[in-house]
Amino acid sequence: MITLFYILSAITIATALLTILSKNPIHSAIYLVLCFFSIAGHYFMFDADFLGIVHIIVYSGAIMILMLFTIMLMNLNKEDEQHKPILSRVAAAGAAGLLGLVLLATFIKSQPVINGYEASGKDFQSIKVLGQVLLNEYMVPFEFASVLLLVSMIGAVLLSKKEHINS
Template identity: 85%
Template sequence: MITLFYILSAITLGTALLTILSKNPIHSAIYLVLCFFSIAGHYLMFNAQFLAIVHIIVYSGAIMILMLFTIMLMNLNKEDEKNKNLLSRLAAVGAFGLLALVLLAAFIKSRPVITQYENSGQDYQSIKVLGKVLLNHYMVPFEFASILLLVSMIGAVLLSKKEHINS
């Protein structure tokens, strides 16, 4: 089990690094899909099957298809892309370094909140329990999320639609 964790971790870190370092945006998107699948493998190791399946469907399916459509719609060419000057590269490296220091300090200072784990005996992996909680206690935020997704989808269609000038 430990070796499977190390293998999945190596695949996750390797494909994440290849996603960042890849020059071709399509190859980068494929590496990101592989990274998402390896993260779903981690969820399976935590015995969270529902979360793993939802992760594969939502991220590897819907989000990556949206990203690929965006990449193809933008028609990224190397000839059209201008190189960034040295000052903007140094600013990006500095911003990344500051963010890394803040995250490292937060991880070092963090402490566990729960000192003792209490088992209620209820199975939260069950889709029946998840449905009851989602549609009873969190009904309003669930509906707001669906409306937000609908509005963003309509906005994306309107933005990508080309205007025809009738003369």
Template identity: 80%
Template sequence: MMTTLFYILSAITLATAFLTIFSKNPIHSAIYLVLCFFSIAGHYLMFNAQFLAIVHIIVYSGAIMILMLFTIMLMNLNKEDEKNKSVLTRIAAVVAFGLVAFVLLATFVKAQPQLEYKTATEDFQSIKVLGKVLLNEYMVPFETASILLLVSMIGAVLLSKKEHING
């Protein structure tokens, strides 16, 4: 039963992830991404991580997707208004993508797996314990993520501003 449910959720996750990438309409792409997030939350429920599943739905499917939809609507993505990119720009984008992919691949290959796993005596499903761990041991990554979200939101607003040409 659980194996069948896992395969169904995995198929939904993969299908909606590919539809997110290959969809021509940005609104449809955002909706497919929400469906992908819900199926990932289903995986969390299968792992008996109810708190993580609920937070995932609230944060990703709620807040992040609303932010993305506002960004899409602010930018007014129309194909007619889009300028054609030069060949040099496209080649630079492919080279940049290749370099980033190479660095990530090299990092994953060189990473040493942790051979010994420590078992924790605390229940990390507890909100109290999770809050202590998040705001003590992982304070810097938590704050870095919040700064990253703030910078991306400011960048989206700046990109959406129309430049006035005097003349």
């Protein structure tokens, strides 16, 4: 079981790096799908079957299809892309490095919130309990996620809309 975890972790890290470092946006999207599948494998390993299936359906299915359509509709060509000056590249790398240091310091300094773990006896893997928790305690974040998906869909439609020039 531990070797499977290490294999999935290596696949996740490798595909995440390939997503970032790939020059072709279509290849980046494919690597991201592979990364999502390996993360779903982690969920299955931890007996979170419902979460793994939802992760595959939502992320690997719906969101990646939207991203691929957006990439294809934007018609990204290397000839049209302007080369960024070296100063902006250095600034972006510096900002990413600073963000990484802040995240690393946060993880090092963080303390666990729960000192002890007590089993409540509830099965949080059941869809009925998960639905009650999701639609009672976490209703607002659930609605924010649905509004975010709606806005991204509207944005994709607006990006694909071509302007007609009357001559």
